[in-house]
Amino acid sequence: MHSTTSPSESSPSLEKPQKPTIRLATPTDASQIASLGRTVFSKAFGYSLPPSDLQIYLQTSYSVASIQADLTNPLMTVLVAISPSAPDQILGFAQLTEGTMEPCIEGKEDPIELQRLYVGLEWKGMGLGRLLVEGIEEVAREKGGKTLWLGVWEENFSAHKVYEKLGFRNTGHHDFVMGSCVQRDWIMWKSL
Numbered sequence: 171m172h173s174t175t176s177p178s179e180s181s182p183s184l185e186k187p188q189k190p191t192i193r194l195a196t197p198t199d200a201s202q203i204a205s206l207g208r209t210v211f212s213k214a215f216g217y218s219l220p221p222s223d224l225q226i227y228l229q230t231s232y233s234v235a236s237i238q239a240d241l242t243n244p245l246m247t248v249l250v251a252i253s254p255s256a257p258d259q260i261l262g263f264a265q266l267t268e269g270t271m272e273p274c275i276e277g278k279e280d281p282i283e284l285q286r287l288y289v290g291l292e293w294k295g296m297g298l299g300r301l302l303v304e305g306i307e308e309v310a311r312e313k314g315g316k317t318l319w320l321g322v323w324e325e326n327f328s329a330h331k332v333y334e335k336l337g338f339r340n341t342g343h344h345d346f347v348m349g350s351c352v353q354r355d356w357i358m359w360k361s362l
Contacts, residue, residue: 274342
């Protein structure tokens with residue numbers, strides 16, 4: 171026999187899944203941020219670097235000590251996305267950095283950089299990046315920023331699409347050096 175009740179009628183206890191929470195990172199988050207950064211960076215870009223350059227970059231940029239230094243740097247603000255079911259699990263992070271500049275950004279009003287946006291691989295395509303960027307935009311405005319800019323690898327096509335959907339436009343490029351490897355990043359920006 172087939173049931174004629176809808177799932178909501180037969181299971182009134184079903185609830186809409188909760189969204190992740192965005193909060194300011196603390197130094198106690200450094201280990202998870204470092205681990206997530208190493209994993210996502212390796213998966214997204216590892217194939218494009220010689221293994222020795224990749225290892226050096228990960229050790230310098232995504233060591234726990236390096237992330238702790240970022241978290242205590244007054245010019246950097248890091249937001250983390252927290253799992254609704256496990257509040258001590260970090261699903262993604264974004265970093266805002268004050269005082270950085272690129273020639274193609276000069277002349278833009280009160281620029282501030284979205285330096286990192288990393289989302290755990292299992293959360294890709296679920297809107298977590300958008301939540302983090304919205305949080306970063308709010309912090310940037312509070313800090314007086316009027317232009318948000320970022321660098322994104324020219325071959326990271328999926329990221330280009332995400333940033334374009336979020337209102338960023340390409341305005342130039344710079345070289346991103348990791349050991350002996352030199353890659354080109356697009357510089358993208360949007361008004362806040």
